Amino acid sequence: xxxxxxxxxxxxxxxxxxxxxxxxxxxxxxxxxxxxxxxxxxxxxxxxxxxxxxxxxxxxxxxxxxxxxxxxxxxxxxxxxxxxxxxxxxxxxxxxxxxxxxxxxxxxxxxxxxxxxxxxxxxxxxxxxxxxxxxxxxxxxxxxxxxxxxxxxxxxxxxxxxxxxxxxxxxxxxxxxxxxxxxxxxxxxxxxxxxxxxxxxxxxxxxxxxxxxxxxxxxxxxxxxxxxxxxxxxxxxxxxxxxxxxxxxxxxxxxxxxxxxxxxxxxxxxxxxxxxxxxxxxxxxxxxxxxxxxxxxxxxxxxxxxxxxxxxx
Amino acid sequence: xxxxxxxxxxxxxxxxxxxxxxxxxxxxxxxxxxxxxxxxxxxxxxxxxxxxxxxxxxxxxxxxxxxxxxxxxxxxxxxxxxxxxxxxxxxxxxxxxxxxxxxxxxxxxxxxxxxxxxxxxxxxxxxxxxxxxxxxxxxxxxxxxxxxxxxxxxxxxxxxxxxxxxxxxxxxxxxxxxxxxxxxxxxxxxxxxxxxxxxxxxxxxxxxxxxxxxxxxxxxxxxxxxxxxxxxxxxxxxxxxxxxxxxxxxxxxxxxxxxxxxxxxxxxxxxxxxxxxxxxxxxxxxxxxxxxxxxxxxxxxxxxxxxxxxxxxxxxxxxxxxxxxxxxxxxxxxxxxxxxxxxxxxxxxxxxxxxxxxxxxxxxxxxxxxxxxxxxxxxxxxxxxxxxxxxxxxxxxxxxxxxxxxxxxxxxxxxxxxxxxxxxxxxxxxxxxxxxxxxxxxxxxxxxxxxxxxxxxxxxxxxxxxxx
Numbered sequence: 168x169x170x171x172x173x174x175x176x177x178x179x180x181x182x183x184x185x186x187x188x189x190x191x192x193x194x195x196x197x198x199x200x201x202x203x204x205x206x207x208x209x210x211x212x213x214x215x216x217x218x219x220x221x222x223x224x225x226x227x228x229x230x231x232x233x234x235x236x237x238x239x240x241x242x243x244x245x246x247x248x249x250x251x252x253x254x255x256x257x258x259x260x261x262x263x264x265x266x267x268x269x270x271x272x273x274x275x276x277x278x279x280x281x282x283x284x285x286x287x288x289x290x291x292x293x294x295x296x297x298x299x300x301x302x303x304x305x306x307x308x309x310x311x312x313x314x315x316x317x318x319x320x321x322x323x324x325x326x327x328x329x330x331x332x333x334x335x336x337x338x339x340x341x342x343x344x345x346x347x348x349x350x351x352x353x354x355x356x357x358x359x360x361x362x363x364x365x366x367x368x369x370x371x372x373x374x375x376x377x378x379x380x381x382x383x384x385x386x387x388x389x390x391x392x393x394x395x396x397x398x399x400x401x402x403x404x405x406x407x408x409x410x411x412x413x414x415x416x417x418x419x420x421x422x423x424x425x426x427x428x429x430x431x432x433x434x435x436x437x438x439x440x441x442x443x444x445x446x447x448x449x450x451x452x453x454x455x456x457x458x459x460x461x462x463x464x465x466x467x468x469x470x471x472x473x474x475x476x477x478x479x480x
Numbered sequence: 481x482x483x484x485x486x487x488x489x490x491x492x493x494x495x496x497x498x499x500x501x502x503x504x505x506x507x508x509x510x511x512x513x514x515x516x517x518x519x520x521x522x523x524x525x526x527x528x529x530x531x532x533x534x535x536x537x538x539x540x541x542x543x544x545x546x547x548x549x550x551x552x553x554x555x556x557x558x559x560x561x562x563x564x565x566x567x568x569x570x571x572x573x574x575x576x577x578x579x580x581x582x583x584x585x586x587x588x589x590x591x592x593x594x595x596x597x598x599x600x601x602x603x604x605x606x607x608x609x610x611x612x613x614x615x616x617x618x619x620x621x622x623x624x625x626x627x628x629x630x631x632x633x634x635x636x637x638x639x640x641x642x643x644x645x646x647x648x649x650x651x652x653x654x655x656x657x658x659x660x661x662x663x664x665x666x667x668x669x670x671x672x673x674x675x676x677x678x679x680x681x682x683x684x685x686x687x688x689x690x691x692x693x694x695x696x697x698x699x700x701x702x703x704x705x706x707x708x709x710x711x712x713x714x715x716x717x718x719x720x721x722x723x724x725x726x727x728x729x730x731x732x733x734x735x736x737x738x739x740x741x742x743x744x745x746x747x748x749x750x751x752x753x754x755x756x757x758x759x760x761x762x763x764x765x766x767x768x769x770x771x772x773x774x775x776x777x778x779x780x781x782x783x784x785x786x787x788x789x790x791x792x793x794x795x796x797x798x799x800x801x802x803x804x805x806x807x808x809x810x811x812x813x814x815x816x817x818x819x820x821x822x823x824x825x826x827x828x829x830x831x832x833x834x835x836x837x838x839x840x841x842x843x844x845x846x847x848x849x850x851x852x853x854x855x856x857x858x859x860x861x862x863x864x865x866x867x868x869x870x871x872x873x874x875x876x877x878x879x880x881x882x883x884x885x886x887x888x889x890x891x892x893x894x895x896x897x898x899x900x901x902x903x904x905x906x907x908x909x910x911x912x913x914x915x916x917x918x919x920x921x922x923x924x925x926x927x928x929x930x931x932x933x934x935x936x937x938x939x940x941x942x943x944x945x946x947x948x
Contacts, residue, residue, distance in 0.1 A: 444604050
């Protein structure tokens with residue numbers, strides 16, 4: 168395996184994006200809205216198409232803006248369906264994002280059929296090509312890396328600035344209202360942050376695997392700690408670990424193992440984003456099992472009593 | 481429609497619509513059969529997912545089939561004859577789909593992670609695995625025949641549906657409907673009270689498994705033909721639509737099935753009529769439109785019905801308020817005695833009362849005063865006299881007494897049992913009056929039977945002191 172500049176940039180970009188994703192992820196997870204990320208990831212399609220129709224290009228901020236607006240619209244619709252007609256939250260989300268996606272698909276086919284928004288490209292993502300082009304065109308820092316850094320920086324600033332509001336809103340929106348934390352504004356800011364992150368990330372990692380990076384590292388961290396600040400820090404670390412490991416394994420190990428197990432010849436590198444989410448999944452399962460085993464024979468210390476009591480419930 | 485071109489276009493659309501509805505081509509008939517039966521079965525199965533707040537499970541199942549499809553493809557290429565074997569891919573999809581259902585359950589049972597994340601984690605992780613496997617499958621070193629386009633397995637192509645697929649969809653749907661009607665009672669219980677089912681000695685785990693397998697089979701049968709997103713929408717939108725119309729379980733299933741089938745049919749027809757309109761998306765949109773229509777006009781939670789209910793309630797409350805005020809005035813004039821043996825056959829009811837004067841403490845508009853009084857007079861509860869004077873009829877007096885009694889008993893109850901300050905109790909009762917009726921009043925009367933003795937109506941508790 169010969170390492171070169173492309174690999175370095177791929178690794179950096181993947182890590183930046185993975186870390187950017189967990190920041191909204193922590194709060195989505197805690198406010199039980201994990202699937203919202205999944206919804207946003209689909210719902211951005213009409214925004215992208217409209218952005219394209221307005222601007223006429225495929226690589227402009229118009230697409231990004233359109234996508235973010237569509238993503239936020241999806242959450243607005245979901246909330247509206249839930250409040251107005253009493254539709255159960257999961258179903259409300261399902262209705263709004265499938266409908267938005269369908270609208271996007273129809274608009275694309277009827278109005279912008281010449282644009283190649285390949286489903287496989289949107290849904291699977293391709294970090295390799297995103298980086299490769301820039302390197303071929305003359306080096307420097309690739310756009311994807313800049314965007315990853317931008318997303319991470321914005322999310323860090325947002326979470327740092329609104330940490331108190333986010334905490335209150337996530338755990339007790341009614342209380343947030345009484346102390347002036349403006350839960351609705353905070354909610355929509357969080358949604359905007361999720362949409363922005365999704366859109367930036369899915370160019371590189373695909374719209375569905377974004378969800379793995381948003382939800383799984385915070386979920387792993389939530390198995391390990393109950394403190395919010397620790398949770399955020401731990402999620403960032405886990406995301407970094409998963410991104411690096413996932414990337415390294417994707418260089419050959421994963422593909423070779425799979426094809427070797429089936430008795431096929433060796434294959435080259437496999438999809439990086441897929442590799443990262445597989446690693447996330449493995450870490451999750453291992454953590455959960457370890458935690459279960461540790462809880463099975465709890466040492467009789469006062470600190471552990473709380474946990475074992477919960478376990479018996 | 482000013483240029484002749486658009487005329488021709490419009491008329492050709494109309495022609496195509498008439499043709500698509502009245503004499504569809506063979507291909508179209510196949511598509512109609514396939515999507516309609518799928519819409520029907522998915523709508524019905526989706527109800528059970530919705531009741532258990534698991535609507536998005538079909539999403540998880542759908543995405544989790546990708547690794548199964550790829551593994552099946554690889555195994556079939558290694559040990560079978562290679563290529564895209566429909567049966568092999570379907571079995572692979574079934575296995576990982578089932579795995580994802582178990583994974584959701586496992587996460588929920590073994591950690592404090594909530595439903596949403598328990599659905600999202602298997603979805604993305606298995607999908608990620610699928611993407612990795614896909615890049616193995618499509619690697620040039622392997623050079624497997626038929627590997628390109630395997631990812632389109634998830635997206636489906638309604639337009640290219642063949643007869644065998646349509647028949648398979650019809651059979652799967654029929655099977656799913658049979659299973660559901662066989663276990664209808666048990667599944668019904670399971671949806672609302674799992675513990676009850678367990679306590680009745682029914683095999684609830686096994687039932688759950690049957691239900692999940694049914695949903696799984698329908699999902700996977702649909703994936704290949706209509707695509708992931710449409711199958712998800714078919715599971716989610718029709719049941720949610722049905723809930724806007726009805727409360728009852730059998731009706732929910734029937735309406736969901738109907739909406740699913742109709743939405744699918746409309747979408748399929750639309751895509752046949754409009755050039756380049758993707759059928760899967762058209763079907764989702766048609767179902768969404770049916771949902772939007774139901775949001776407005778649904779008979780249970782539709783906007784119109786709710787508005788009407790509110791208006792009716794408001795009207796009834798205003799009527800009661802007017803009657804009570806009239807009664808208070810009669811009482812103040814000592815025309816009605818409070819004790820038992822109340823005699824309203826005599827000339828009590830003949831007293832004329834000035835409506836406007838009586839209502840001066842309520843900030844009602846004149847129009848409202850008049851319309852409320854008119855509505856009471858239509859019910860023959862009061863009669864208009866000269867000017868704005870009215871007179872209660874015998875029935876009117878009876879109802880006024882009932883209303884005043886309920887009101888005062890509720891006030892009394894709140895003062896004695898809920899520690900509401902007497903000065904504020906009046907406002908409280910005005911607010912909660914919509915839920916207190918004669919039954920509650922008689923309960924409260926029982927409660928105070930000692931103190932009230934034979935009094936039919938207690939004095940207004942918040943004014944105090946004039947009963948004695």
